[in-house]
Amino acid sequence: MSGFGKRGRAVHGLILRAIQCFLRDIWGAAFWQAVADDLRLPAQGFEAMLTYDPALGPAVLDRAAARLNRSRDSLLEDMGTYLVSHPRRDGVRRLLRFGGAGFADFLHSLDHLPGRVRLAVPDLALPSLRVQALAPDSFRLTVGTPGDGLAAPVLAAPVLAVPVTMVLVGLIRAMADDHGALVLIEAEGDTSLRIDVLDGQHASARDFRLAAPA
Amino acid sequence: MSVAFPPSDPAVPRSLVPMSVLDRLTPLHVALTAEGRISGLGLTLRRLIGGDAAAAGSIAGLPFDTGFTLRRPADLALLALGGPVELTLRDDPRHPMRGLALPLPGGALFLALAFVDLPAAVRDLDLTEADFGPTDHTVDLLWLIEANAAVSGELRSLNRRLQGAQAMAQEQALTDPLTGLRNRRALEGALADHCAGAEGFALLQLDLDRFKQVNDTLGHAAGDHVLIEVARVLTQETRAGDTLARLGGDEFVVLLSGMADATRAMQVADRITRRLSRPIPFEGQACRIGASGGLILAPARAFPAPEAILRQADAALYAAKRAGRGRTVAQDWQA
Incomplete structure (x- = not known):
């Protein structure tokens, strides 16, 4: 499937692999297999370090949503939560906790997330993220399109091909939990979120140390 | 307390940076008096040495070597000249720090430091984001x-x-899917290896007798069953390191590695042909086949050509068939 990469219209395997792991870890291997069979996907599923047809991401999500009788948006939100809070994905939680000591620091660090991700995976172009503080406890997150924004546009980079705003709702809510903050998150259209911190120290934050666990 | 920095341009007035700012900007620094006594520590070093603020306060004014072991340069006199510096905590020498010694007016000294093995220091000393400067x-x-x-x-x-x-x-x-034996391509590779080696070996070429009749009268399932049974017999009558191949149809080749003894090779061949002469039961029927063999013994250091070995084995097999089937004919290798 490397041909998609050459045309610059491929989706990064990491995205599809994340969807696969999410469906498998939450609803079981048999459920994932059923979705994969419906779409005649390769038996071993997606490889994180290859690229694929961008239509596959939405196709897998829609197929899974149909089988679960759920909306795609609610599935994506669950996926965001899964990425941060599932025991198997502790690496993602840790990488996001590097954003700073408190929840507000984490929110502001989202501005730099696409750039940081590019340091580790140069061909994974995330949409630009812009966080504005509306008030001390109120924020707006605006989601751009992959490759736009201040960073140099990554030509021919595999695009995301998965709507990311709803994933961010689940992910930010889970990160608020991790920081012990009580928040209200609301989607304002397809590309904007409003985040209100109701109580910054609602519960104790989960442990985080800079040193990687052995 | 504050430290004066010499300006690079004498016309510019000296600026004073409060020590509290330096503590935050360079959490891993040591300030020394002209006498080599500790006059200031960055926040992180204070925590690492003192454990708490009171203990850290008590280190002020103490000699440098109360808190640190100098690794480079050799002594304080050289350190006072400025330049690269490497040191460890005196009480916990696991994590060397390196940096630069900057001479200050009046003989005082400012050491700006960083850990050499950062991930190890972060792990062992439980460092947090607050232990690093804001632009670090x-x-x-x-x-x-x-x-x-x-x-x-x-x-x-x-x-x-x-x-x-x-x-x-x-x-x-490299595998024959029906019997699990090696295929022709695998045999060619193994035979080439054997021919290139100095060791002697034996090659037994086998044809099944009356296999076509089994196929014609009892059907292909019976034929397949017979072929699988033959493979089982070959496996049982040879050693694990020998190469067993089905070349297609009812043709088999057995490559006996390291076999230098003609009598023993013949014994293996005879056991195989004897066992294959017994009827093989299949779904209540008896499949009566047999096997004819041609055996060639390649002596040590003969380095035969693979095609020549196969040709001579084929000739021996032909002789076995002419002599009435169900037997093996052995021939000496003809160089």
């Missing part, structure tokens, strides 16, 4: 180390899966 890229570096480890982990597992798939494809390419 340490935390980003740690992020990148962890992110890279995750990425290379994915690459490693992809490589492992590809390697497994490649090994399986290779195995399939």
Whole structure:
């Protein structure tokens, strides 16, 4: 499937692999297999370090949503939560906790997330993220399109091909939990979120140390 | 307390940076008096040496070597000249720090330091974001180390899966799918290896007798069953390191590695032909086949050509068939 990469219209395997792991870890291997069979996907599923047809991401999500009788948006939100809070994905939680000591620091660090991700995976172009503080406890997150924004546009980079705003709702809510903050998150259209911190120290934050666990 | 920095241009007035600012900007610094006594410590060093503020306060005014062991340069007199510096905590020498010694007016000294092995220091000393200066890229570096480890982990597992798939494809390419024996291509490889080696070996070429009748009268399922049974007999009558191949149809080749003794090779061949002369039951019927063999013994250091070995084995097999089948004819290798 490397041909998609050459045309610059491929989706990064990491995205599809994340969807696969999410469906498998939450609803079981048999459920994932059923979705994969419906779409005649390769038996071993997606490889994180290859690229694929961008239509596959939405196709897998829609197929899974149909089988679960759920909306795609609610599935994506669950996926965001899964990425941060599932025991198997502790690496993602840790990488996001590097954003700073408190929840507000984490929110502001989202501005730099696409750039940081590019340091580790140069061909994974995330949409630009812009966080504005509306008030001390109120924020707006605006989601751009992959490759736009201040960073140099990554030509021919595999695009995301998965709507990311709803994933961010689940992910930010889970990160608020991790920081012990009580928040209200609301989607304002397809590309904007409003985040209100109701109580910054609602519960104790989960442990985080800079040193990687052995 | 404040430290005066000499300006690079004498016309510019000296600026004073309060020590509290330096504490935050360079949490790993040591300020020394002209006498070599500690006059200030960055926040992180204060925590690491003192454990608490009171203990850290008590270290002020003490000699440098109460808190630190100098590794480079050799002594304080050389250190006072400025330049590269490497040291450890006196009480915990596991994590060397290196940096620059900057001479200050009046003989005072400012040491700006960083850990040599950052991830190890972060782990062992339980350092946090607050232990690094605000413009320091340490935390980003740690992020990148962890992110890279995750990425290379994915690459490693992809490589492992590809390697497994490649090994399986290779195995399939060399195997006869019906019997699980090696195929013609695998035999060619093994035979070439044997011919190139100095060791002697024996090659037994086998044709089944009356196999066509079994196929014609009892059907292909019976024929397949017979072929699988033959493979089982060959496996049982040879050693694990020998090469057993089905070349297609009812033709088999047995390569006996390291076999230098003609009598023993003939015994193996006889056992095989004897067992294959017994009827093989299949779904209540008896499949009556037999086997004829041609055996060639390649002596040590003969380095035969593979085609020549196969040709001579074929000739011996032909002789066995002419002599009435159900037997093996052995012939000496003709160089």
